[in-house]
Amino acid sequence: MASKVIHAYYNDDDVLMHAVKKIKEAKHHIEEVYCPFPVHGLDKAMGLAPTRxxxxxxxxxxxxxxxxxxxxxxxxxxxxxxxxxxxxxxxxxxxxxxxxxxxxxxxxxxxxxxxxxxxxxxSRLWPFKKAENPDVRTTDDHFVMEIEIHDNEKELRNLLLDTGAVEISIADKNDH
Known part of the structure; x- marks a missing residue:
């Protein structure tokens, strides 16, 4: 299991959707996407199972x-x-x-x-639960895509920059 993750920040939901599709085409596993509002079709683009x-x-x-x-x-x-x-x-x-x-x-x-x-x-949401989002901007105007790093940091960084990420950061998996 990887101990580091890369966070790619986006400021537009259409750019994010395009980026998710590109990342999935490149066969990378997206751990999570943090959004300030629901993005229609994001679950299908990420390959998540339908809800029951x-x-x-x-x-x-x-x-x-x-x-x-x-x-x-x-x-x-x-x-x-x-x-x-x-x-x-x-x-x-x-x-x-x-x-x-x-x-x-x-x-x-x-x-x-x-x-x-x-x-x-x-969803494990209950009163007084600490927020799990890696950046407070995900509650305002930024989208964050989280991907595990498996000795491919440079390749991932270049791919994410090509998809329109406005900021990229590396963090420990358990920091947030």
Whole structure:
């Protein structure tokens, strides 16, 4: 494992995208790209696997729907049946059209909230966590591409300068 990384700084997202494609064509592995805002298509250009958060969202929505059905059956049919608007209080199926808004709302509630929690846990983002970006400019106006050095520093430096890097620096891998 390499102990040094090279940081290439870019000040334009289009130049960064072009640089990522050039670096991947040259068969170099990009460890990370730090951006001040999401860059459309960067994940595909870097060759990252697609996210599975949509699958978890669907599962959380199904959980919310199941909780809504169980909750309404227990509350409105089993525990405290009431005659509301002439609807029979002994059958969940006959009352289900009136329960659709509740089912929809709990499905969306569970999917949204649990998906956000999953995203934060999966991304290892929690309160008081120290920032992992190598330079504070990545939160303002610069993009930083991080590549491990494997006895190819000069070749990498020349390639990065050709791709439009405005600044290049070498750092220890565990400095940030």
């Amino acid at each position: 958060i949509a699958i978890t969202s669907f599962m959380y929505g199904c959980l919310g729907l199941a909780v809504a059905i169980a909750m309404m059956d227990y509350i409105m049919i089993d525990d405290w049946p009431q005659d509301i608007g002439g609807k029979p209080s002994f059958s969940y199926i006959e009352n289900m059209p009136a329960f659709v808004p509740i089912m929809f709302e709990l499905t969306v509630f569970f999917a949204a909230h649990l998906m956000v929690i999953t995203f934060y846990l999966r």
